[in-house]
Amino acid sequence: xxxxxxxxxxxxxxxxxxxxxxxxxxxxxxxxxxxxxxxxxxxxxxxxxxxxxxxxxxxxxxxxxxxxxxxxxxxxxxxxxxxxxxxxxxxxxxxxxxxxxxxxxxxxxxxxxxxxxxxxxxxxxxxxxxxxxxxxxxxxxxxxxxxxxxxxxxxxxxxxxxxxxxxxxxxxxxxxxxxxxxxxxxxxxxxxxxxxxxxxxxxxxxxxxxxxxxxxxxxxxxxxxxxxxxxxxxxxxxxxxxxxxxxxxxxxxxxxxxxxxxxxxxxxxxxxxxxxxxxxxxxxxxxxxxxxxxxxxxxxxxxxxxxxxxxxxxxxxxxxxxxxxxxxxxxxxxxxxxxxxxxxxxxxxxxxxxxxxxxxxxxxxxxxxxxxxxxxxxxxxxxxxxxxxxxxxxxxxxxxxxxxxxxxxxxxxxxxxxxxxxxxxxxxxxxxxxxxxxxxxxxxxxxxxxxxxxxxxxxxxxxxxxxxxxxxxxxxxxxxxxxxxxxxxxxxxxxxxxxxxxxxxxxxxxxxxxxxxxxxxxxxxxxxxxxxxxxxxxxxxxxxxxxxxxxxxxxxxxxxxxxxxxxxxxxxxxxxxxxxxxxxxxxxxxxxxxxxxxxxxxxxxxxxxxxxxxxxxxxxxxxxxxxxxxxxxxxxxxxxxxxxxxxxxxxxxxxxxxxxxxxxxxxxxxxxxxxxxxxxxxxxxxxxxxxxxxxxxxxxxxxxxxxxxxxxxxxxxxxxxxxxxxxxxxxxxxxxxxxxxxxxxxxxxxxxxxxxxxxxxxxxxxxxxxxxxxxxxxxxxxxxxx
Numbered sequence: 049x050x051x052x053x054x055x056x057x058x059x060x061x062x063x064x065x066x067x068x069x070x071x072x073x074x075x076x077x078x079x080x081x082x083x084x085x086x087x088x089x090x091x092x093x094x095x096x097x098x099x100x101x102x103x104x105x106x107x108x109x110x111x112x113x114x115x116x117x118x119x120x121x122x123x124x125x126x127x128x129x130x131x132x133x134x135x136x137x138x139x140x141x142x143x144x145x146x147x148x149x150x151x152x153x154x155x156x157x158x159x160x161x162x163x164x165x166x167x168x169x170x171x172x173x174x175x176x177x178x179x180x181x182x183x184x185x186x187x188x189x190x191x192x193x194x195x196x197x198x199x200x201x202x203x204x205x206x207x208x209x210x211x212x213x214x215x216x217x218x219x220x221x222x223x224x225x226x227x228x229x230x231x232x233x234x235x236x237x238x239x240x241x242x243x244x245x246x247x248x249x250x251x252x253x254x255x256x257x258x259x260x261x262x263x264x265x266x267x268x269x270x271x272x273x274x275x276x277x278x279x280x281x282x283x284x285x286x287x288x289x290x291x292x293x294x295x296x297x298x299x300x301x302x303x304x305x306x307x308x309x310x311x312x313x314x315x316x317x318x319x320x321x322x323x324x325x326x327x328x329x330x331x332x333x334x335x336x337x338x339x340x341x342x343x344x345x346x347x348x349x350x351x352x353x354x355x356x357x358x359x360x361x362x363x364x365x366x367x368x369x370x371x372x373x374x375x376x377x378x379x380x381x382x383x384x385x386x387x388x389x390x391x392x393x394x395x396x397x398x399x400x401x402x403x404x405x406x407x408x409x410x411x412x413x414x415x416x417x418x419x420x421x422x423x424x425x426x427x428x429x430x431x432x433x434x435x436x437x438x439x440x441x442x443x444x445x446x447x448x449x450x451x452x453x454x455x456x457x458x459x460x461x462x463x464x465x466x467x468x469x470x471x472x473x474x475x476x477x478x479x480x481x482x483x484x485x486x487x488x489x490x491x492x493x494x495x496x497x498x499x500x501x502x503x504x505x506x507x508x509x510x511x512x513x514x515x516x517x518x519x520x521x522x523x524x525x526x527x528x529x530x531x532x533x534x535x536x537x538x539x540x541x542x543x544x545x546x547x548x549x550x551x552x553x554x555x556x557x558x559x560x561x562x563x564x565x566x567x568x569x570x571x572x573x574x575x576x577x578x579x580x581x582x583x584x585x586x587x588x589x590x591x592x593x594x595x596x597x598x599x600x601x602x603x604x605x606x607x608x609x610x611x612x613x614x615x616x617x618x619x620x621x622x623x624x625x626x627x628x629x630x631x632x633x634x635x636x637x638x639x640x641x642x643x644x645x646x647x648x649x650x651x652x653x654x655x656x657x658x659x660x661x662x663x664x665x666x667x668x669x670x671x672x673x674x675x676x677x678x679x680x681x682x683x684x685x686x687x688x689x690x691x692x693x694x695x696x697x698x699x700x701x702x703x704x705x706x707x708x709x710x711x712x713x714x715x716x717x718x719x720x721x722x723x724x725x726x727x728x729x730x731x732x733x734x735x736x737x738x739x740x741x742x743x744x745x746x747x748x749x750x751x752x753x754x755x756x757x758x759x760x761x762x763x764x765x766x767x768x769x770x771x772x773x774x775x776x777x778x779x780x781x782x783x784x785x786x787x788x789x790x791x792x793x794x795x796x797x798x799x800x801x802x803x804x805x806x807x808x809x810x811x812x813x814x815x816x817x818x819x820x821x822x823x824x825x826x827x828x829x830x831x832x833x834x
Contacts, residue, residue, distance in 0.1 A: 056090050056185050058184070059177070062193065062227040066197040069220060074169040076166050078166050085170065085177075086178075088113065089177060106186060110181065115133060117174075122166070123141060173200070176197075197220045197224055313345055318535075328396075329394055330392060331391075331570055332573070335387050344402075345423060349465050353520045353521065377590040387442070389440070389441045393434050400428050400434070402417065402426040402434045402439070403559060403560055409442045412441075449608060450612060452589055453586050453592065456587050458587065466553040467553040467554075473521070474525045474529075477545065494611075528542050537580050543582045543594065555583050560578055582594050704756075706771075713780070714779065716791035716795040716797050717779055717780070718787050731747050731750025734750070745770075746775055749771045
């Protein structure tokens with residue numbers, strides 16, 4: 049194989065391996081299409097070079113071929129005669145790129161399947177492959193191709209929320225090493241056949257000289273190791289670092305509209321509110337009087353950084369007839385009034401969740417849709433979106449009363465997640481929660497009402513979508529304590545966190561406000577009606593929606609969250625009077641006698657603030673201990689090795705081990721131990737470094753090792769451990785204090801063994817080369833014999 053062909057194939061491989069980093073961002077067959085297009089471009093380049101075309105002609109022809117291939121694959125309708133690109137092709141290509149860039153800027157990864165995004169990903173990878181080929185093959189500067197692979201890496205680094213897996217950086221690193229290796233072999237082959245290595249097996253094949261190949265493989269091993277470690281240590285690039293598209297901000301263009309994925313609905317909602325267009329998301333008819341909230345899903349897991357959907361393995365159920373009853377509701381659902389709705393989703397709203405009221409009894413969506421038995425949300429099973437669909441819903445019109453919520457028995461969370469607090473809750477938030485709920489006298493409903501009132505009025509908070517901090521613990525603390533400015537994400541997550549601190553299970557609902565009423569009872573819901581709210585759990589009633597977002601955004605709160613001035617005593621028998629939507633009494637919910645099941649009167653025991661050890665102290669101790677352990681690794685290994693050597697019974701191996709121990713001790717103390725000197729010469733050198741009383745031991749050890757190595761009549765039963773101990777103690781005693789401490793904490797012999805291990809690892813690669821060469825030689829001999 050010629051040198052340029054080898055480099056061309058390596059450039060293609062580096063491009064394909066580098067494009068693997070885009071798999072967390074894009075979906076669809078972009079990787080296979082890009083690999084195929086890059087293969088065709090590479091083939092054209094190799095063919096032209098074999099025909100000895102001028103160097104400047106090759107990339108021009110490759111570019112023409114790339115434009116033609118992309119046009120045929122994605123822009124066929126704009127081609128003249130179905131083959132020739134025109135001005136309309138360029139305009140359509142730019143339009144689709146603008147839409148794709150807007151989508152990347154607005155929505156979280158993984159992006160939904162779409163032709164615009166497929167074109168963008170394919171064009172980026174193919175163009176990168178062409179540039180890598182030009183730089184590595186035409187310009188013969190393969191090392192600079194790594195910058196292109198790094199640029200490709202910035203796309204997922206800027207869009208994937210939470211960062212990329214560390215191992216995902218290894219394939220581009222391997223591709224880069226392969227490319228460098230191919231170029232190195234090509235350069236060395238110009239100097240003739242190899243001068244060492246496996247020449248006796250196949251001297252006709254020009255490969256790298258052994259020393260250079262060994263050095264290259266060591267570098268390669270180091271690069272792969274760093275590729276695995278560095279991404280795990282470095283933070284992810286800020287979201288939105290790519291920009292707002294090729295033609296303006298995220299609110300312009302003809303993008304995909306709003307997109308809600310199952311990966312991070314909260315992030316998608318924030319981007320839609322801040323930068324998305326206010327298009328119509330859906331319309332609906334029916335439902336309660338005055339409209340209703342439409343929920344997409346609920347975020348029930350909070351790790352201190354992000355509110356997410358918990359693991360749903362084995363929770364999804366096929367939609368057949370009715371959904372399961374709402375979790376936590378313990379009374380007769382047949383007596384609860386129901387409402388029917390007809391919902392139609394606009395094509396610009398791309399969501400893997402179906403907007404529905406909570407709690408839903410039945411839905412007409414069937415094929416490829418499922419519901420979650422815990423959160424009662426409806427999602428697709430194959431990654432499809434709900435855009436353009438029209439479906440009917442029957443929902444329970446649950447409207448709990450103040451008495452029912454005030455007297456709800458507290459039995460903890462219905463799961464293992466919604467009452468869990470992260471370890472890094474700032475004490476300021478805990479103190480603020482206790483101060484706000486102090487007047488509730490431990491009643492969970494009164495606590496929830498006090499928290500809602502604090503956010504809407506008493507706390508002097510301001511609604512603004514300019515808050516870019518998100519919903520992590522630091523962002524919540526800044527919102528609650530410092531600037532008091534945020535939008536529904538901060539209000540919902542802030543109240544949900546404070547509810548958990550107060551001992552109330554909570555989660556965050558994501559969905560839509562009721563929208564704008566129109567003609568014939570139809571409601572129009574737009575993209576900027578997306579909203580987040582806290583859902584709090586009350587035994588016997590279930591999950592109840594609260595509304596902490598101020599009146600400047602949401603005019604009113606649910607009826608059941610506004611207590612009367614003189615709450616009445618609950619009754620145990622439910623009324624049989626009929627109810628209609630909008631009424632405050634629900635006949636289907638029994639009201640328990642006891643409204644509080646608390647550990648004390650003020651409810652403080654519902655949350656244990658812990659102490660210094662539990663609030664971060666244990667983690668600090670663990671980190672310090674881990675750092676100390678890492679720093680002590682050289683000393684531990686050196687001590688274990690010393691103990692092993694002195695524990696051996698007299699033998700040839702034991703003598704060599706003791707000799708090695710004296711060698712390592714000398715190196716640890718900064719003495720110049722010679723690798724090329726004989727044992728006798730080394731013994732004479734040791735005498736010059738030791739006091740007089742240790743001279744006999746040094747000479748005896750050196751002569752015995754010499755005899756065991758070179759004389760067949762050596763006494764193998766001689767115990768040299770006393771002599772080795774005398775020499776070792778004398779060496780340590782003679783050394784300055786500074787060298788003794790450095791020799792213990794950072795022994796130079798340990799670094800020598802580490803270097804030795806690297807050499808042996810590279811030698812293993814040399815052995816692998818030899819094995820491949822032998823196999824190749826065997827195959828060639830058999831081929832010639834046949």
